[in-house]
Amino acid sequence: MRLILFDVDGTLINTGGAGGRAFSKAIENVCGVPDGLRDVRLDGKTDFLILREALEKAGKQNEPRLEERLFNEYMRLLENELASNRSAYEVLPGVRKLLVRLKADSGFILGLGTGNVEPGARAKLEPGGLNRFFGFGGFGSDHLDRTDLINTGIERGLKAAARDSFEAVFVVGDTPRDIIHGHEAGAAVLAVSTGSYSLPELERCNPEKAVPDLEETELVIEFLTGSNS
Ligand SMILES: [Mg+2]
Missing domain, CATH: 1.10.150 (DNA polymerase; domain 1)
Structure with missing residues (x-):
């Protein structure tokens, strides 16, 4: 998994x-x-x-x-x-379709890895109806440091999946910090330039993959299926 x-x-x-x-x-x-x-x-x-x-x-x-x-x-x-x-609120391109696909696939388990305090993250996801995809996560209310909160997300994922390890762990994020701290936590990172960083800026931080947005569902799933961390 x-x-x-x-x-x-x-x-x-x-x-x-x-x-x-x-x-x-x-x-x-x-x-x-x-x-x-x-x-x-x-x-x-x-x-x-x-x-x-x-x-x-x-x-x-x-x-x-x-x-x-x-x-x-x-x-x-x-x-x-x-x-x-x-x-002014938007669910970003391809997100809902990708989440539906991943959620239906028993090879994947989904969580959050965000600097938001948990109630803040939940409030932000609510208008888009996205909370249902995420039963757990690592949050800014867990730790000050992003690497630590990603590690907490991984621990909670192991508990939720009732297993000792994952075949691979991925972080999906839009900033150099997602990449740097994802790597520090041992995850492979899919960077997406739908936030305030351009694709070249993200690529400079050496994510395992960088995409302009999550619209290309098959390409993203292929990466998540084929890549290991
Ligand atoms: Mg972000």
């Missing part, structure tokens, strides 16, 4: 910036810091890492319970942002 861990933003869906806006407003509402995400690049980072960078830039100490308050506010705002910007 082969495990495939999917990143969320820029890989499965595009929220039209809902996550970033919710984050930025949460920092403003809770810490009184406007535009806290200015100069903070979000892609591929875990939520708590983004938060720490933003607080550091604003010269704020990370006081006890601050993260919890920020994340409660973030979740509230994220739900609002997603509900009020539905026209």
Whole structure:
């Protein structure tokens, strides 16, 4: 059996910036810091890492319970942002078809590998009806470090599949961080340039395969079936 861990933003869906806006407003509402995400690049980072960078830039100490308050506010705002910007939300090309195919194939088990806190990931996948494909995952709420959260996703996959090992583990993601940390966790990486990185930028990080999008279902499945990690 082969495990495939999917990143969320820029890989499965595009929220039209809902996550970033919710984050930025949460920092403003809770810490009184406007535009806290200015100069903070979000892609591929875990939520708590983004938060720490933003607080550091604003010269704020990370006081006890601050993260919890920020994340409660973030979740509230994220739900609002997603509900009020539905026209900007999209499931990325080929995603739904690929997930249906993989889910129906007993040779594969699907999970998430994302820097989002789990409730954030679930809220973002909900409008696209994609949560049903993913029973488990490694999340930004599990670890600050992306390699660690991918490893947690693999452990949960082993538990879900009731086995000791997988024939191969894949990470599918849209940023250099998905590639670097996927490799660190021992996974083969399928990079997809539907996020904010171009195909050449991703190829420079040496993923096992890089594609413009997930539209070519057969080509993607061929790679996932034929490649080992
Ligand atoms: Mg991403």
